[in-house]
Amino acid sequence: MKTRPAGIGKVNADWMGSLPSKLSAMPLKYLAVPGSHDSFTYWVDVQAPVGPDQKTYVKYLATIFSILAKKVMVKWSMTQNLTFKEQLDAGIRYFDLRVSSKPYEPGNEIYFIHGLFGHKVRDGLLEINYFLVRHRKEIVFLDFNHYYAMDTEHHLYLITMLQEVFGSKLCNNCAVENITLDYLWERKYQVGLGVIVFYHHPSAQGIPVMFPGYKIPAPWANTTEPNKLIQFLETTLNERAKKGSFHVSQAILTPRANTVAKGLVWGLRNYLVERNLPTIMSWVEAQRPGVDGVNIITSDFVDLTDFANIVIRLNNLLLSEQDHKPR
Numbered sequence: 001m002k003t004r005p006a007g008i009g010k011v012n013a014d015w016m017g018s019l020p021s022k023l024s025a026m027p028l029k030y031l032a033v034p035g036s037h038d039s040f041t042y043w044v045d046v047q048a049p050v051g052p053d054q055k056t057y058v059k060y061l062a063t064i065f066s067i068l069a070k071k072v073m074v075k076w077s078m079t080q081n082l083t084f085k086e087q088l089d090a091g092i093r094y095f096d097l098r099v100s101s102k103p104y105e106p107g108n109e110i111y112f113i114h115g116l117f118g119h120k121v122r123d124g125l126l127e128i129n130y131f132l133v134r135h136r137k138e139i140v141f142l143d144f145n146h147y148y149a150m151d152t153e154h155h156l157y158l159i160t161m162l163q164e165v166f167g168s169k170l171c172n173n174c175a176v177e178n179i180t181l182d183y184l185w186e187r188k189y190q191v192g193l194g195v196i197v198f199y200h201h202p203s204a205q206g207i208p209v210m211f212p213g214y215k216i217p218a219p220w221a222n223t224t225e226p227n228k229l230i231q232f233l234e235t236t237l238n239e240r241a242k243k244g245s246f247h248v249s250q251a252i253l254t255p256r257a258n259t260v261a262k263g264l265v266w267g268l269r270n271y272l273v274e275r276n277l278p279t280i281m282s283w284v285e286a287q288r289p290g291v292d293g294v295n296i297i298t299s300d301f302v303d304l305t306d307f308a309n310i311v312i313r314l315n316n317l318l319l320s321e322q323d324h325k326p327r
Contacts, residue, residue: 011091013088013089016181024181025181027176028176028246029177034311034312036080041080042080044074046074049117051115051116076260084127088140091309091312094143094248094296095140099111099150100150113148121161125161128142132169139184141198141296142162142198144197155204159207172208173212176215176245177243218250221233223254229280230279242291248297252299259272273304
């Protein structure tokens with residue numbers, strides 16, 4: 001019988017709805033929430049041209065070497081193995097989303113992008129919505145933070161799409177401190193809240209259901225060295241704003257050009273991620289959520305370890321802290 005990798009399954013499909021009342025009453029900014037980095041990269045299209053997010057020389061090489069170059073790119077563009085549904089079932093509740101039009105394609109269709117094009121954004125949103133309809137106490141964070149080859153019409157198309165797919169599930173932009181699970185659940189029976197969208201572009205200004213990007217900072221270490229990453233994560237946690245925002249700790253390593261050259265045939269997972277996961281996960285396991293602690297933590301290849309379970313269990317520390325507070 002084939003063993004399922006850690007993190008796959010429905011054991012965490014309803015973890016938010018199962019939290020004790022002491023935690024559901026706390027602002028979400030103080031809870032530990034597992035997230036995925038470049039959440040949509042479980043599939044990329046090697047038949048399509050290289051994305052507009054890539055440097056000119058990469059596009060040139062892809063033109064010259066065609067499918068061979070793209071097969072190498074796949075190994076360095078993919079940061080997840082699980083689909084949106086599988087990630088949701090495993091407990092992932094924050095999604096890091098980068099989007100683009102296809103410059104050569106007529107119309108305003110929007111696709112996920114990370115070096116190579118992924119699925120249509122609408123298909124991914126429908127998959128997330130399908131999950132939320134069946135797990136009514138679960139809340140997701142959708143962080144649209146990079147846009148490529150998109151003009152005003154493309155942004156309008158995407159924002160309208162978000163409203164069409166999620167409808168009354170979209171949470172109105174409000175003070176972050178007011179957003180607790182209880183707050184969302186109470187309103188869910190009235191209007192169905194379950195989706196918090198962050199839109200890092202001026203096109204969304206003034207739209208009530210779009211949170212501005214500054215309400216979810218995600219400092220990026222941009223390093224290949226795990227020790228430097230951990231130092232950066234600690235520093236940025238200490239600098240975390242006390243009010244007005246959530247906080248994303250990106251527990252990820254980022255390949256440089258020479259990293260890709262050295263590990264060309266191995267790819268991101270085999271050359272950079274797997275060998276450094278024990279160090280990174282040791283840091284994650286040692287964290288505490290709360291006022292001065294972690295909030296959202298993201299990882300590459302969330303199925304390679306017990307990542308989601310480990311992050312979710314950090315919330316038990318908040319429960320014990322409350323239990324031992326003097327009355």
